[in-house]
Amino acid sequence: MNVLILMGSPRRSGNTAQLLSPFQAELEAGGHVCQTVWLYGLDLRGCTACRACQRDWSTFGCPQGDDMGELFDQVLACDLLVLATPIYSWFCTPPMKAVLDRLVYGMNKYYGGEKGPALWAGKPVALVTTCGYRPATGADLWEEGMRRYCKHSQLRYLGMLAERHLGYGTVFMDESKAARARAFAASLLVSAGPSA
Numbered sequence: 001m002n003v004l005i006l007m008g009s010p011r012r013s014g015n016t017a018q019l020l021s022p023f024q025a026e027l028e029a030g031g032h033v034c035q036t037v038w039l040y041g042l043d044l045r046g047c048t049a050c051r052a053c054q055r056d057w058s059t060f061g062c063p064q065g066d067d068m069g070e071l072f073d074q075v076l077a078c079d080l081l082v083l084a085t086p087i088y089s090w091f092c093t094p095p096m097k098a099v100l101d102r103l104v105y106g107m108n109k110y111y112g113g114e115k116g117p118a119l120w121a122g123k124p125v126a127l128v129t130t131c132g133y134r135p136a137t138g139a140d141l142w143e144e145g146m147r148r149y150c151k152h153s154q155l156r157y158l159g160m161l162a163e164r165h166l167g168y169g170t171v172f173m174d175e176s177k178a179a180r181a182r183a184f185a186a187s188l189l190v191s192a193g194p195s196a
Contacts, residue, residue: 001192003027004078005036005128006071008085008096012038015130015165015172016086022178023128023161026185037074039095042067047101054105054112057119061106068102075103080124080192081155083146087131090141100149108153121154124192128161128181130172135162158191159184 005024009016024034043066053061060072075081083100085092092100109116127146131138139162150157161184165172 001027001032001079001189002077003032003034003080003082004074005034005082005084006075006096006099007036007038008040008083008093010040010093014086015163016084016128018173019130019161019163019177019181020084020128021181023181023185026182027189030186030189032189035074035078037071039093039099042071042095044068044071044095044098044102046098047105049105051105051111054109054116057109057116062102068099068106071099072103072106075107075123076120078123080126080188082126082128084128085142087129087139087142090138091145092142104149104153118154122156124156124158124188125150126158126160126184126188128184130163130165132165132167134164138162138164158188 005020007016007020011017020036024036027034045064045066050063052063055061060069062068083096085096091097105111107120108118127143129139129142139160143160147157161181163177163180
């Protein structure tokens with residue numbers, strides 16, 4: 001299985017990266033290929049709602065010329081899409097939001113003169129999230145937004161791993177978080193589908 005992890009954290013050694021380490025190791029131990037794309041290292045512009053992408057139902061079709069074209073191809077080709085982000089102000093980070101806005105138009109050909117297909121229909125999606133509040137009140141809006149996003153885009157939402165950081169000056173990662181990360185990864189291998 002080809003797993004694409006879109007990493008929305010600006011910190012390469014931060015909490016989300018630490019949580020991804022045992023998660024990714026579990027997937028790779030099962031023989032699956034994981035590719036992590038650090039979104040803060042890309043040229044990702046915001047969607048302008050020009051709808052140029054709606055003219056061609058076979059491709060991304062965005063005229064902006066940034067890194068989203070290549071990212072579109074990677075998302076389309078993967079077997080499992082994992083969105084990894086810390087929560088900033090109850091939602092994902094800015095580059096993750098830009099990617100989601102661009103993909104909802106570029107993948108879903110719903111917004112032109114006539115309604116077209118969702119190019120990524122059926123693709124499984126999972127979330128790996130870190131936050132400062134309890135996940136029930138810190139990551140709930142992000143998860144609900146992504147549930148709706150997936151339903152609208154005909155994606156298969158597989159769930160969220162959310163872990164809390166108890167504050168600056170405290171150690172985030174521990175063995176219980178690592179164990180939950182490994183267990184979540186293992187559960188995705190079962191629920192992602194027959195190709196897993």
